[in-house]
Each structure stands twice: as structure tokens, then as C-alpha cells.
Amino acid sequence: MVKFTTKHRHHSRPHRHRHDYHRHRYSYQRSRYQDESDEDSDTEPPEEEKRIEIDLLDLDGLREKMKIGIRPTSQLDHVATFLRRRYHGDRYENSISKDARIAFYWMEKHLTGPEIPTGLSLLRYRVLSSSQDDESLQITWNSRLDLEPEQLEQIEEDILEGKTVANLRRSIAAHLGVEDPNRVVISACGGLRPGVLQGSHWEAKSIETWLCRHLYIGLESPGNYVILHGLNQEYVYHPPPGSRSSRFLDIQMLKTWLRGEVITNVHQRSSSQIEVDEDDIRLLSKGKWLTKRSRIGLGAMVDFELSHSVEGRFLEEEAWLVPSTETCIVCSEDKRASEMPRRVTEACEHEAQTCKDCVSQWIVSSLDTVTWDRLRCPECPKLLRFEDVRQFASPEVFDRYDILATKAVVTEFRDFRWCLNPRCGSGQIHRDSCPRVKCHACKASSCSYHNVPWHSKETCEAYDRRTKKQRKNDKASEKRVKEITKSCPKCRRDVHKYSGCDHITCESFPSPFCSLSIFLSSLEWFCA
Ligand SMILES: [Zn+2]
Ligand SMILES: [Zn+2]
Ligand SMILES: [Zn+2]
Ligand SMILES: [Zn+2]
Ligand SMILES: [Zn+2]
Incomplete structure (x- = not known):
């Protein structure tokens, strides 16, 4: 028989106490094994090191995280039995009913076989209310919100249809009779990446890929947010609940939030590959760069820019969340909103229909044909500014442009x-x-x-x-x-006598049938 021992995580425990705790548990397990072997003396007592400690985590975040010890021979059924015993009866708010089914996951994979994969250190589980439960998305909402059943049905339908977070915020605000959709908060509960869905163009239903099945809808008090606008998208920041309310926000904190909660928190599966330095993020307000001493109040709109490399990697990692809704008029490919510029240059009086890649290509080819200060928008006659070229061109092309521009300015x-x-x-x-x-x-x-x-x-x-x-x-x-030069009769280039060498060639017509070669074949000439 397999026995499981549990231990709850106590991160706040001082080290000394934790040590005692371990020791206590250790002797407890030992005595249990002792009892077993006494009862059944002809089987060998299992060795202590054969027990493997793994974390057991509820995917829906309803039950606390546990550490359990398993043996190499343990199977998922044994873990399920353990969970059913642990959460049995009315003592627990989240008790597991008899009809419930328990599904197990490793990384992002649903485990279908009976075995526990070797090398596993974190096992996730989900309790499904019955065998009919198909793990479909469910909506929970703040109990203070007045949402009618028909409205919830409509929201559910919108999500399954693939509506973006911004569209959902708008329709939910309309259901609630709230004017400002930015007050609506949509969060993923549980799953691999729990938390607020910040990106306006994210497709809400794609959170199923994060193994999340519960969407939570809440409403912030008026103006209790900051909109971070960048990459043609809006990411809404809400101060964490219970945070000290201050009229002004710390710029550094906004950057940290953007880095931790958005840029490195959108990857689909394994952890983010993006490394972000402080210099990779620039915040602007009304066209002016924000510094540590700038003051930004709640309810404001802040623009952000990412360095070329971080932007590229972020767009890659975020891609699966953002459906392609635009078409580039140059390459005719379907593009995500984040792959399109909002405007090519500030002065443009049209929405951009050329994707960023194509604008970048356009700059490269334009630099070969016009001077650096005559670069134009590919769709209208407006001239590109220095900032536009910096934004769209690759770092190498921008360097070339920058040198040309600097030379032109200083030579004056x-x-x-x-x-x-x-x-x-x-x-x-x-x-x-x-x-x-x-x-x-x-x-x-x-x-x-x-x-x-x-x-x-x-x-x-x-x-x-x-x-x-x-x-x-x-x-x-x-x-x-x-005096010693003749011109080549065909290409008119000067041909010099080249003493000491009998070889005659013409660089312009190097083939043996070059008329020059025939013409001068008896002489010591060399076509320069
Ligand atoms: Zn294009
Ligand atoms: Zn234009
Ligand atoms: Zn020098
Ligand atoms: Zn001199
Ligand atoms: Zn020639």
C-alpha cells in the first residue's frame, strides 16, 4: 500500500523552525515504516531514499498546494485516492464528491495513462464535478455585479466566438451600465498563468491553452487604472487590491509591472525567453519621456516603447494570444494589430495599412534611391521623422541612417x-x-x-x-x-602596355572572343 504524507508550504517560517519541522516529519515517517514491516515481516522495508517528494497543485487554485511523497511504483490512481480522502466530507469547503473525476496534468499535458512520469516534480490536478464535465470555460463574477443570466450567456457566447479582451470589456460595461470599459477587469483564475488579461487585442478564449477554465469578471472603482499604450495595443494596469492609495504612481513601479506582468508573462508554454533591462522600456506621456521624477496620476494614458530586440521577442511570445485581424496592402499577409504601426508618421492623415516589416523594407530600399532626409511614408507623401526611422528600421539600417543624418547636420x-x-x-x-x-x-x-x-x-x-x-x-x-595607351575599340577603356607579360585580357570583355583580344592578340597589352 502506498502512503502519502502531506506538508503545506510555509514560506514565512523562519529557517530554524522549518528545520525542526523537517526533523519531526522525518521521524514520523520512519516510525510508520517500522509499523508496516512489523506487520508484514517477509517483505523488505522500502528504503527511505526511494520516496520522491513532489508538489501537488490544484489547477483551479481552489485547494492549497501540498508536498507529497511518492514511490517509483506509485500511480496516478493512488494520488487520486489520496486526494479523495484528504478532501472528504463536509469539513472542507472544496470537498471532492463521489461523482467527481480527477484529471492530472504534467507541464501543459493532460496525463491519460495510469503512470506518473519519471522525473516529475510538480503534478497538477483538476477536479471535474462529474463525468459529464467537459472542462469548458466557466465565468465567475464579483457578487456585487448585477448580471442577469441572459447577459452571462451572452458574455459566454462572445468569449467562445473569439472576442478580444477590449471588445469584452466594452460589452460587459454596456451590460453593467458603466460608461468607462477600462474599469472592467477580466482575469484568468487558476491555470498555468493566473491573473488579469491586460492586452486589449488578446483573444479571451485562448486562455484555455493556459489550462485555465475560470474567467473572473470584476469592476474597478472609477479611474483606478493606468492605460499603457504601445505596439498598437493597450495594456491596462490596475493597482493591486489593498495597495496604499496615492495620487501619483511611481514610474519605476510601472516599468516593473510592464516587465513582470506583461512582457515576460505572455508565453504560451515553457517560461519566457525574454530578458528585459531597465533601458529596454521607455515610457512617454504626451510625446515626452518620463523619468523617475515624472508624476503620473491614476486614470492617465502612458505610451511605452520597447527596444528593437525586446519588441521582436515579445511580439513572438504574445503572438498566440492575438488573432490576425488586419491585412497588409504591400505583402497582402494577414497581420496582428501589434504587427501594424498605428501611424507610419505622426503627420499621416490615414490609418496605416502597411505592416511594420514592409515599412522597414521600404526604408531600406528608399535609402538607396533618395537622400536620408527625403524618406517618405509608403502610403502618402508625408516625410518620415528621425523617430519613425528609429522605430521601424532594423538597428543596422538605422545606424546607417543615423550617420547620414548626423553628418548632414554637423557639416552645416x-x-x-x-x-x-x-x-x-x-x-x-x-x-x-x-x-x-x-x-x-x-x-x-x-x-x-x-x-x-x-x-x-x-x-x-x-x-x-x-x-x-x-x-x-x-x-x-x-x-x-x-603615349603608350590605346583605348579598347569596344568599351573605350584605356589599355596600357604591360611590359613583361604576354597575357592579354580585357576586364570588360573577359571572354576569349573579346574583340579586343583578337584585335591586340599579337601585342603585349593589358586592358586596365
Ligand atoms: Zn506587409
Ligand atoms: Zn502616410
Ligand atoms: Zn579621430
Ligand atoms: Zn597643411
Ligand atoms: Zn575592353
């Missing part, structure tokens, strides 16, 4: 000089009468008068004299080159 200053060290790329204002400019970044010197790397050990005059001579020599050699 008359005294601005670029560092001429090819490995540097820095520049600075030089107002000194001395022509030697020492780069602040790489310490290399350049001549601002001649626009060359600094001619060391020479003044500008000496440099002039020396280069004058050189230029004369260059002119003479140019003349000599002309």
Missing part, C-alpha cells in the same frame, strides 16, 4: 572638421587659427587647411612646396601614360 557648421583617420569617424568643431586639428577621440592629427592627415615635420608652406613638385612629376607621368 562652418568650423566642423571630420577626423581623417580612416578607422575613427569622429569629428569636432575647430576654431583655432592653427591648422593642426587633434582628434578628441583617437588623438590623430589632421591638417584643416589641406584636408589631409597631418603632414608631420612640415609646415603648411613646406607641404605646399613639396607637393607642387610632386604634382609636376605626376603631370609628366600622365603624359607618358597617354
Whole structure:
């Protein structure tokens, strides 16, 4: 026979007490085994280490979490029997009735066989009221809300039809006669990811994938929320119940909430792969960046932006929650609202119908054909701003754009000089009468008068004299080159005599049938 021992979690217990508690339990188990082997002396007493401790968790969150000890031979039936005994009779609010069925889950999988998978450390269970219970979604609501049975039926229908959270909030607000739909809170109870459904475009019924079957509907007091707007979606923050009511919210707290409750909390199965630094999230209000000292009151709307990499990963992890409701007019693919820009640029007088990927592609191809300051919206003649390019272009393309834009701006200053060290790329204002400019970044010197790397050990005059001579020599050699050059009859490129080599090629017409090769086949010529 298998025996189960239970232990409730007491996280708040100081370490010393917990130690005593363990010791006590240990001796208790030992004595039990002793009793067993006394009764049945010809079977070997099971070894202590053969008992495996696992967590037992109610998927619907109605019963407390327990630790139980199982043996390698234990089966799910044994755990079910244990649960039925544990929650037997009227003593418990959540007693398990005789007709009830108990289903078991490991990770997100429903366990159908009798075995407990090896390596399992957390076993989830769900009590189904009867064999007819098909685990379908159920709605519970705050008892103070006046919802008629027909209204609940309508809400249930809306959910099954695939309505988004924003649409549900609106229709529930209408049922309740409440003007502001942002006061409506829809939460998942139990399941793999319990908590409020914040995203306006999330499809409410997809929480079934989180093994959640209970949706809770509540109503916040007026204005007790902050709307975080970003990625063409709205995520509604509600202060946790019982939190100290303050007129202003801490910006840092809002960022932490966004990171913990939204960005890393939308993954479908295994835990989130997104790593978010503080710098990856920027909060803005009315176009201005919010700092630690900014003050945001309840009821406000705050915009947020994510760094390029975090945004990409978040959109991937959130994708399964957001149905595709839009179509891009460029690639004709069905897109989620979060994959579409709200506007391409602020000045656009139309809703964006081009997806973010296509706008990004559009910027790449436009940069090849127009100057950096003539980039336009793909749908209208409005010019893209610096911020738009930063938002839509990939980091590499944005860097290219940024350099072009910066160069253009600084070159307008008359005294601005670029560092001429090819490995540097820095520049600075030089107002000194001395022509030697020492780069602040790489310490290399350049001549601002001649626009060359600094001619060391020479003044500008000496440099002039020396280069004058050189230029004369260059002119003479140019003349000599002309005398021994013929142009290729086909491509008109200069062809030089190339002494010491019999090989004749033409780079423009490298095939053996190049007319030049035939024309010059008897000579020692080399087509440059
Ligand atoms: Zn597209
Ligand atoms: Zn436009
Ligand atoms: Zn430099
Ligand atoms: Zn000089
Ligand atoms: Zn040629």
C-alpha cells in the first residue's frame, strides 16, 4: 500500500523552525515504516531514499498546494485516492464528491495513462464535478455585479466566438451600465498563468491553452487604472487590491509591472525567453519621456516603447494570444494589430495599412534611391521623422541612417572638421587659427587647411612646396601614360602596355572572343 504524507508550504517560517519541522516529519515517517514491516515481516522495508517528494497543485487554485511523497511504483490512481480522502466530507469547503473525476496534468499535458512520469516534480490536478464535465470555460463574477443570466450567456457566447479582451470589456460595461470599459477587469483564475488579461487585442478564449477554465469578471472603482499604450495595443494596469492609495504612481513601479506582468508573462508554454533591462522600456506621456521624477496620476494614458530586440521577442511570445485581424496592402499577409504601426508618421492623415516589416523594407530600399532626409511614408507623401526611422528600421539600417543624418547636420557648421583617420569617424568643431586639428577621440592629427592627415615635420608652406613638385612629376607621368595607351575599340577603356607579360585580357570583355583580344592578340597589352 502506498502512503502519502502531506506538508503545506510555509514560506514565512523562519529557517530554524522549518528545520525542526523537517526533523519531526522525518521521524514520523520512519516510525510508520517500522509499523508496516512489523506487520508484514517477509517483505523488505522500502528504503527511505526511494520516496520522491513532489508538489501537488490544484489547477483551479481552489485547494492549497501540498508536498507529497511518492514511490517509483506509485500511480496516478493512488494520488487520486489520496486526494479523495484528504478532501472528504463536509469539513472542507472544496470537498471532492463521489461523482467527481480527477484529471492530472504534467507541464501543459493532460496525463491519460495510469503512470506518473519519471522525473516529475510538480503534478497538477483538476477536479471535474462529474463525468459529464467537459472542462469548458466557466465565468465567475464579483457578487456585487448585477448580471442577469441572459447577459452571462451572452458574455459566454462572445468569449467562445473569439472576442478580444477590449471588445469584452466594452460589452460587459454596456451590460453593467458603466460608461468607462477600462474599469472592467477580466482575469484568468487558476491555470498555468493566473491573473488579469491586460492586452486589449488578446483573444479571451485562448486562455484555455493556459489550462485555465475560470474567467473572473470584476469592476474597478472609477479611474483606478493606468492605460499603457504601445505596439498598437493597450495594456491596462490596475493597482493591486489593498495597495496604499496615492495620487501619483511611481514610474519605476510601472516599468516593473510592464516587465513582470506583461512582457515576460505572455508565453504560451515553457517560461519566457525574454530578458528585459531597465533601458529596454521607455515610457512617454504626451510625446515626452518620463523619468523617475515624472508624476503620473491614476486614470492617465502612458505610451511605452520597447527596444528593437525586446519588441521582436515579445511580439513572438504574445503572438498566440492575438488573432490576425488586419491585412497588409504591400505583402497582402494577414497581420496582428501589434504587427501594424498605428501611424507610419505622426503627420499621416490615414490609418496605416502597411505592416511594420514592409515599412522597414521600404526604408531600406528608399535609402538607396533618395537622400536620408527625403524618406517618405509608403502610403502618402508625408516625410518620415528621425523617430519613425528609429522605430521601424532594423538597428543596422538605422545606424546607417543615423550617420547620414548626423553628418548632414554637423557639416552645416562652418568650423566642423571630420577626423581623417580612416578607422575613427569622429569629428569636432575647430576654431583655432592653427591648422593642426587633434582628434578628441583617437588623438590623430589632421591638417584643416589641406584636408589631409597631418603632414608631420612640415609646415603648411613646406607641404605646399613639396607637393607642387610632386604634382609636376605626376603631370609628366600622365603624359607618358597617354603615349603608350590605346583605348579598347569596344568599351573605350584605356589599355596600357604591360611590359613583361604576354597575357592579354580585357576586364570588360573577359571572354576569349573579346574583340579586343583578337584585335591586340599579337601585342603585349593589358586592358586596365
Ligand atoms: Zn506587409
Ligand atoms: Zn502616410
Ligand atoms: Zn579621430
Ligand atoms: Zn597643411
Ligand atoms: Zn575592353
